[in-house]
Amino acid sequence: MMSRVAGLFRPKEAPVVEQEILSEKTAADKEANVISHSQNDNSSPSADKSPDTKWETEEILSDVQAGIQDVEALAKVWTRWSLIVAYITIWFIYFVDAMQQGMSTTLTPYVTSAFKSHSLTAATSIFSNLIGGLFKLPLAKVLDIWGRPQGFTAMMVCLTIGLAMMAACNNVETYAAGQVFYWVGYNGISYTISVFIADTSALKNRALMLAFAASPYIITVWISGPLADAFYHGPGFRWGFGSFAIITPAICTPLLALFYFNYRKARQMGLIPERKSDRTFLQSLKHYVIEFDAVGLLLITGGLALFLLPFSLYAQQPLGWKSPMLIAFFVVGGLLIMAFAGYEKFVAPKTFIPYELLMDRTVLGACVLAGVLFVSFYIWDSYFSSFLQVVNGLDITKSSYIMNIYSLGSCFWSIIVGVLIRTTGRFKWLALYFGVPVTILGVGLMAHFRQPDVNIGYIVMCQIFIAVAGGTLVICEQMAVMAATTHQYIAVVLAIESMFSNVGGAIGSTVAAAIWNGVFPKKLADHLPVELQGNVTSIVASLETQLSYPLGSATRVAIQKAYGDAQRIMIIASTVIQVLSIISVVAWRDIKVKDFKQVKGLVV
Incomplete structure (x- = not known):
């Protein structure tokens, strides 16, 4: 693994050093924040000049926030091997988080069913998606004002609290509250790492490095299901959440130690100045209330x-x-x-949303695409696990494999997309001519194939279509927002894009829950034999009750038909919303990422 990562760096004797060079050609370039740069990579420092010598001639921008100044200072002290270790550590953090997240998703229907509230499966994610998404803009402020390590630490603590709450919950309300803390922390960690990757990678290589960071999903899809099954049939779901409340902080600690080591090194070199505030406590409180809106x-x-x-x-x-x-x-x-x-x-x-950035058509189009994809995804995915078990008769492990085709396929395919973007220097064509059409095809076909008595192979086919298309679009939308601005605003535009994703997820969960609660109980009553009408409430309330009826029995067949009726309407709604994704991608500028030199320091 180390050799794979090391191969992405230039040799130590000739480090890649990227500079933001202010254009002197036109005022229009300045207003558009277009950064001019050298015509080719041969303008980088000569082999006999070390990074430290080079950096003596450069200055850290003084008109940006303290956290960004610290990032630029840290860029001076990063070595090739410290970056390699950082990316390896990031890979393991993603591995553990992905494994836990997959287990949590699989166990959620059983947690809600334990409290006789299976219909609230989608509702438990509304608050968590909403707050998790909206919180990223304040988190971007934390990263820019206080620093990346501080934000990462806060998110790690938040995730751990959420896992502890889910482990100790005694009702759906406490579980949903734990989900809020968990998803704020989980999304916050992923977001902070994405910002770190943006800080330490060239724009043309960034898609590939984002794909590398997400590659653990290729492995964890085979682990999450058996892990969830082992906890559910063994010590129980509480131990599943509780064990990761211990594992997660442990796996995050090495990256924090690396941050601290390089931060101290930069302080000792005089690159990070002492910062003291003359504000009183109340003045500081007022300042940050305004700063974070x-x-x-x-x-x-x-x-x-x-x-x-x-x-x-x-x-x-x-x-x-x-x-x-x-x-x-x-x-x-x-x-x-x-x-x-x-x-x-x-x-x-100070406004919550930086509208001047959002009004850029590439940024806005990418954000709309992010929102649409998550609305569509959460509509068809919210009750997918239950569908596979009740209608197709799969156990927890096998259903998790089908559910995780998206994670497996999208993460694998995103590596290919990263290579294509690095080779061609462009990303819009991938989204417009491949990602969007294939997504619409995959989601639309599910309206026909996600029904009782349909071969599971067709569902797998649809999942593969959605996976490769999703892997393309997620990478392309992130590249779009980052390519449309400068390094100073990377954290903010990534937060905006992520906010749209999570709010879209909350809306998707809301639509899914509304359709499910409006259709499933009524259709179940229509399909159940007259003598079983009194069981409607108990069947709707619990996945375990639904699974207790043998396959082929009149009650199980009625439940399966009701699932099919509800799923068809959900997937039609999911497909219709995808029309907006076409418009959003068309609005992008066709930016050539090879033409940008965005980040200072030793980069991937």
């Missing part, structure tokens, strides 16, 4: 959460949509969203 964050998070939750909760209310609680959710949620818009427009000293 805490009021705007609370307004939009609360507004979206309250507005989306009724779609998944209405089936549990005796009065349905007429429930006073749901009406209050809609009204208060809508008012909070309008208040957010008014506050950001007229009151906020």
Whole structure:
């Protein structure tokens, strides 16, 4: 493995040093933040000049935030071997996190069923997706103001708290709260690592390095299912979450130690100055409330959460949509969203969303694509595990293999996409002529094939289509937002793109829950024999109850037909939303990433 990573670096005698050179040609270039650069890679330092000597002639930008200054200082002290160790450590962090995430997804229907609330399987992810996505913009501020290691540490702590809460939960509400902490931490760690990769890689190689970091999914898809099965039939799901609450901090510690070692080295070299604030506690509190736009964050998070939750909760209310609680959710949620818009427009000293970046058509198009993909994915995926077990009769391990085809295929294919982007220097053509059409094809075909009595091979085929297309689009959308800006704004644009993804996931889970709760119980009642009508509530409430009826029995057949009816509507909705992905990719500029030199220091 080390030789594989080492091969991605230039020899030590001729390190790759990339500089941002301010264009002196036109004012238009300055306004567009277009960075001019040397015409070819032969302009890098000569072989007899060491990195340290070179850096003596360069200055760290003083007009950027402290965290970015620290990154540029650390770039001066990174060595080839320290970067190799960092990327190897990142690979292992992704390996452990991917294994745990796959296990968690597989066990979630059983956790909700343990509390007789299987219908809330999708609802448990609404808050976690929403808050996990919206939190990334404040996290981007943390990374830029305080530093990458500080943000990484905070996310590691958050993830560990979430795992501990899920291990100790006694009801669905506590489990959902644990999911919020877990997904904020999980997404935050992945996001922080993505920013680190952007800090330490050339733009033309960045897609390949992002794909390398995600490659552990190729292995963990074969582990997560058996692991979930072993915990479920062994010590229980609580031990599954609890064990990773110990493993995760342990696997993250080496990367933190590496950060600290190089940070101390940069301080000793005088590259990172002492920073002292004359603010009092209250002044600091006010400063950071404004800096992180805490009021705007609370307004939009609360507004979206309250507005989306009724779609998944209405089936549990005796009065349905007429429930006073749901009406209050809609009204208060809508008012909070309008208040957010008014506050950001007229009151906020610093806005939650950097609209000047978002208005770039490439950035906006990539963000819309990210949102659409996650809306579509969470609509068809929310009850997929249950479908495979109830309708196709697969056990936990085999169903996890089918579910993880997406992770396996997309992560493997993204490596190929990274090579293609490095070779051609472009990414738009991959998204427009391959990623989007194949995604629509794969999702659309599932409306026909995800039904009872259909060979499981056709479902596998659809998953493969979606996987290779997804691996293409995720890499391309990340490259689009990063290529459209400068290094100073990398963390912010990645946070915006990720925010759209997670909010899209929350909307997708909401739509899935609304369709499921509106269709499945009614269709189940239609298909069940008259003498079994009294069992509708217990069947809807528990996956284990559904699986307790033998394959081929009248009750199991009725359940399978109800699954098929609900799945067809969900997949049609998932396919229709994909139309927006075509428009979003067409809007991108056809940027040639080989033409950009974006990052300073020793890079991959």
